[in-house]
Amino acid sequence: xxxxxxxxxxxxxxxxxxxxxxxxxxxxxxxxxxxxxxxxxxxxxxxxxxxxxxxxxxxxxxxxxx
Numbered sequence: 001x002x003x004x005x006x007x008x009x010x011x012x013x014x015x016x017x018x019x020x021x022x023x024x025x026x027x028x029x030x031x032x033x034x035x036x037x038x039x040x041x042x043x044x045x046x047x048x049x050x051x052x053x054x055x056x057x058x059x060x061x062x063x064x065x066x
Contacts, residue, residue: 002040010036013047017054028061 002010014033021028035057036050044050 006040006045009045009047010040010050013050013054017051017058021058028058031061032057 001007013036014029017032017036018029021032023029032054036054039050039053044053
């Protein structure tokens with residue numbers, strides 16, 4: 001898996017991307033986290049690129065209001 005520093009970065013990106021998403025919207029947050037982790041596992045560790053992956057995932061994520 002990832003070292004502590006990388007994990008902290010991934011968590012920060014998730015929090016940043018999902019700052020406007022309620023913690024109750026588990027489906028949306030899970031979708032974003034999953035896509036960020038997939039990209040990081042493939043070797044994409046640029047914070048800008050991972051943030052973009054997260055934003056794209058959020059735009060397609062399920063929400064309670066759809």
